[in-house]
Amino acid sequence: MAPWGARSERARAALNAMPATLAIAAAEHRSPLGPVDERLARFLRPGALSLQALPPLSLYVHIPWCLKKCPYCDFNSHAWQGGGEALPEVRYVDALVHDLEASLPFVWGRRVHTVFIGGGTPSLFSPATIERLIAAIRARLPLEPGCEITLEANPGTFERERFHAYASAGVTRLSIGVQSFDDAKLRALGRVHDGAQARAAIAEAKHAFDTFNVDLMYALPGQTLAECESDVAAALSFAPPHLSIYHLTVEANTLFAHAPPALPDDDLAAEMLDRIVAETGAAGLDRYEVSAFARAGDRARHNLNYWEFGDYLGIGAGAHGKISFPHRIVRQVRLRDPAAYMAGAERGGAAASEAEIDRGELAFEFMLNALRLRDGFELARFGERTGLPLSTIERPLAEAERRGLVERDLRWLRPTPRGFDFLNDLQQLFLPARV
Numbered sequence: 001m002a003p004w005g006a007r008s009e010r011a012r013a014a015l016n017a018m019p020a021t022l023a024i025a026a027a028e029h030r031s032p033l034g035p036v037d038e039r040l041a042r043f044l045r046p047g048a049l050s051l052q053a054l055p056p057l058s059l060y061v062h063i064p065w066c067l068k069k070c071p072y073c074d075f076n077s078h079a080w081q082g083g084g085e086a087l088p089e090v091r092y093v094d095a096l097v098h099d100l101e102a103s104l105p106f107v108w109g110r111r112v113h114t115v116f117i118g119g120g121t122p123s124l125f126s127p128a129t130i131e132r133l134i135a136a137i138r139a140r141l142p143l144e145p146g147c148e149i150t151l152e153a154n155p156g157t158f159e160r161e162r163f164h165a166y167a168s169a170g171v172t173r174l175s176i177g178v179q180s181f182d183d184a185k186l187r188a189l190g191r192v193h194d195g196a197q198a199r200a201a202i203a204e205a206k207h208a209f210d211t212f213n214v215d216l217m218y219a220l221p222g223q224t225l226a227e228c229e230s231d232v233a234a235a236l237s238f239a240p241p242h243l244s245i246y247h248l249t250v251e252a253n254t255l256f257a258h259a260p261p262a263l264p265d266d267d268l269a270a271e272m273l274d275r276i277v278a279e280t281g282a283a284g285l286d287r288y289e290v291s292a293f294a295r296a297g298d299r300a301r302h303n304l305n306y307w308e309f310g311d312y313l314g315i316g317a318g319a320h321g322k323i324s325f326p327h328r329i330v331r332q333v334r335l336r337d338p339a340a341y342m343a344g345a346e347r348g349g350a351a352a353s354e355a356e357i358d359r360g361e362l363a364f365e366f367m368l369n370a371l372r373l374r375d376g377f378e379l380a381r382f383g384e385r386t387g388l389p390l391s392t393i394e395r396p397l398a399e400a401e402r403r404g405l406v407e408r409d410l411r412w413l414r415p416t417p418r419g420f421d422f423l424n425d426l427q428q429l430f431l432p433a434r435v
């Protein structure tokens, strides 16, 4: 799944309720899609939208395995149950390369601005495998000079020892999933590392990388305000260039959904967020997105491209992609099960579904992303990225203004502090039925 922040439950519910275009085709062992040239010809036909220019393109690569499944996690990640066998990393990277090659016609001639290798736990793959993956990407896609290449890592001991080698392999930015420094909380979250390992991993990342991110979560089972503050202080003591701090959400189909732990109530969680914003701000980190805090110059360029409704090719099990053409925008989803994905990619058919996003969904998806940014978006961007006139969202926009949730001038539109606090309510105004 794209690593673009803890998704709000209500916005997600709205997305889940969307009609067929985003639904994954059922066929898991045979791509239901036709030959590439026919698909491409369909996407290049004249259509209702008119995009003046194609947006920046990113590449997302999904690695679907973890040592153990965390009870709160609904990402497409699977505990590796190889019965003592090593991960099939060579075969998986071969499958990624097949997948990438089959995707090239859809992004022909376009440069890649950022690469994100996420999961799952990509740091389970050896540096040599990651190096081969990056080399294979570079050989097939023109990367912008200075292209950000992020790798997600868990803070376990054997992973930490690999950090320098990942940097040598071409990774420019590490994103470490710390979640908390408190051993009891880490146990409650089912994490496979402890607080000491988390600290050692951050110290190592500081040596190995010019820029890195630390993921934390708050409103954890039984967490007090003081415990939350102490987690944030521990992270800030390393002067991280970037922090992502997510409100722990109980997602459907997770162990936590079946056996919910006692979580802080909404008032306490709101107090925690206030403290988080104050402490990170005092440390010089700017809250530029709902869950993202960065030093000047260290914003996550890959994630920014999602929030700014850029394009991304998604390869790997269950990966999502969004690709623009002059008259339509297409959503692609890869086969979710790792074994089915590898078999599919080897046969030339790793995609599970591919569909044009329709107008109402397009406007909603743009707003769902852009409103997460504290500075909102330039009004001209809406037309540039969706191919739709701004009048498409005039009604909900006027309603959002009336409720004091957004403010705009002739050039920009941004959520007000109140809109930022009640982001779900704001985003819901743009649901497909309303635009």
Ligand SMILES: C[S@@+](CC[C@H](N)C(=O)[O-])C[C@H]1O[C@@H](n2cnc3c(N)ncnc32)[C@H](O)[C@@H]1O
Binding pocket: 003, 005, 006, 072, 073, 074, 075, 118, 119, 120, 121, 152, 153, 154, 155, 176, 177, 178, 179, 215, 216, 217, 246, 247, 248, 249, 250, 251
């Ligand atoms: C793709 S995940 C994983 C990275 C890595 N596998 C790890 O767990 O350390 C990216 C981040 O999403 C956040 N996350 C995952 N599930 C969440 C949930 N249910 N609620 C809030 N944040 C969540 C965690 O902070 C996690 O580090």
Ligand code: SF4
Binding pocket: 065, 066, 068, 069, 070, 073, 074, 075, 077, 119, 120, 121, 154, 177
């Ligand atoms: S390690 Fe990360 S991706 Fe894997 S199960 Fe835990 S939260 Fe999910």
